[in-house]
Amino acid sequence: MVKMIKKGFFSKGLKLPENKISAFMPIRKLPVPGKVLILLQQHFGESCTSIVKKGDKVKTGQIIADSDKLFSAPLHSTISGTVTNITKTLNPFANNIVNAVEISGDGDDSWVELESTAMEEISVNLNKIYSGKPDDDPKAVKDNLQDSQSLWNKLIKVIDETSKEEIIKKIRNAGVVGLGGATFPTHVKLATKKDIDTLIINGCECEPFITSDHRIMLEYGWQVLAGAYIIFKVLSPKTAYIAIEDNKEDAIKLFEKLIMEAGLEEKFGIFSLKSRYPMGAEKTLIKNILGKKVPVGGLPMDIGVVVNNVGTAKAVYDSVSAGKPLIEKLVTVTGDIEKSGNFLVRIETPISDLTACCGKFNIGKMKVIIGGPMMGNVVTDLNFPVTKAINCVLLKQTKGMQENNCIRCGRCVNICPMNLMPLMYAAYAKNGKYEVLREYYISSCIECGSCAYVCPSAIPIVAYIKTAKSVLTGYEK
């Protein structure tokens, strides 16, 4: 039996209206865009420098930019065509100017030759089994089960035979970064020299509206598990858990079945967590699963834990099994629009291409939010591209809110998952006394937005915190 642990105690969580409108919309593939502008920094760490010149012909999946620094991941062309320009542009998500490569597509979408591995054939067969419709004939079901078990055995054997260094090299070359939003280069995470005793595959999608991780788990479940096993193999922890919130019953059931079929009951368990915000945040997730706290300023590795998003696990599997680079991303488009949905798009597709598939919507008085409603930033231009960090485009009509005086009700203090005093940040930042905020541990803030959500005076606390943080980092420099 698969270890099923139900745990739900999360004292400081918010219960948000879920609004997962697109949860039952199957993934749709969008056509390849005609022209892309590839930002040369889409990950946490050093930005890449382009290795192509103007006028070069590139193919889909070809590396166009790289860096020799450790904290970096290469970038690939997401379409085939010609490099038309190498320029500088505003990175809307980190608010800085970055280099960018403009590629004009030739419409062929011809790929570079991918490395073929022993895993490929198994993948094709496994895909056949899992993507097929469920059979009513019990004999066929039994056959399928046996097939899948033998295929899993083969796959696990192949993974076991692949060396750790080779896997990490493949992951790096594919440009895999953490797809939960932090975009921490995965190869750096996996190359840790610290003793890891727990691996957590994070399937908690605690923000309202977003359903991309949910769809990944449902439609690419076996790839996620295989990717998780690859990560497990590299890190060799004692146990691994797949953490899923209890509002995704179907995903929990699917993974229970998959783990049984793959014969990984010994290694993998499932954690069914209560759906509270911010459950999916790394630190709160570890606290809820293991009861351990990540030290201030530290990484989960410091306490022997590695957390990876389900999307990352799938990308890891794709890169190791077929050498396929990370050039596609699943994005949820939802909110105040006619049809919401989950789309598999090439990275650097403009957001307007996505919204065009969602029926009519009234752009006036509309906010276009990249990410969820709690932490997402707005963009001012629908032509901004999808990057590795994006998992949701939320269109939301909103009313203006009036900021009132803080009445010190203490709701923000009670709700803060990081045990901070957010009202002090707003109070001191308003007066420009940013230095004092260090005494209130401002660097521990994860900007989850819970404080501003519950604030009866509608104070934009997160805005004050972000400003204070950027001013304080400015002081340090």
Added chain:
Amino acid sequence: MKNKETENNGFDNINNNSANNSFKNNVVENNVENKSVNKSNKNRSNNEEELLISHPPHIWNGFSTSKLMYIFLASLIFPVASAIYFFGLRAFWVIIASTATAPLIEFIIKKARKKKFIMDGSALITGLLLALTLPPRIPIWMVVVGSAFSIAIAKEAFGGIGYNIFNPALAGRAFLAICFPVEMTRWYLPQNFGTDAVTSATPLSDSFVYEGSKIALYKNMFFGNIGGSIGETSALLIAAAFIFLIILRIIDWKVPLIFIATIAIFSLIWGEDVLFQVLAGGLMFGAVFMATDYVTTPVTNLGRAIFAVGCGLITFVIRKFGAMPEGVCFSILIMNGFTPLIDRYVKPKPFGFVREKIKVKTKS
């Protein structure tokens, strides 16, 4: 695709406000969601209309300050009911005078300061709380003076809602107690309509003599049939209001309970009548409605506990050794003064706090 204009059209208002001066404006503007001027996008097919910008989070639970205040106001129906039931029409006029004066004065002062007047119910609460702490036969003009003091001096002079250091209602009461000591300590037994009022001492004063069994005394104190301020006498109805506020999560349950428990424990140590000390005077009323005021009490759990213990301790000391029979009002006011200090030094430890790390930081 993205040019300089896109960069300047307000997008960098979101995170990158390094300049202090521009920051204030930006935050305020963004909060009201100013329209970003996308001149550069005008020609494009998708951006014929303008998009809005604002800070995350983009959703709000909609529980506003005024909602909070009106729920609190609703809970005060319980003590108001006991006031009118026990002290009759007279109490009704005290309540009306005080509750009407408070928002009026706030409106006038906001106009004089050229600030926007927001009817969020907080002035009504102040006026009503003040009325409920007054003796039943106080002249109405004194009520008006007290209510005006509460709003004008104790609240607006400090900067309005959220900035006052002392609980305005209690400050108004203290002001009246100092200016009109005779009127403020002339207590009456609860009267039914029509009969003449009989003066009486409050249970806490030395001259208080109760003719009857102790059980009957407790019973009267519990239901409210005893001399005292108009709203504070009925422990039963105050407890009902307390439960109402707890269920709706308006106040913190810890503060009133710790406050009352502190009094009980010290009474026990000093060999006083514990039940009498808990039920007598304004303790229940002060603990539930005054010591839980948001603005003038600490925000952290530990801070609130310290505040409540301090209130209990000072109340007990005033009752036992002070010149006044009752000390709830002054104990809460004194602890209000300590609130900024408590908030400054009693901070919760952040998630994953490591002591060594901080030490290293302070050395460098």
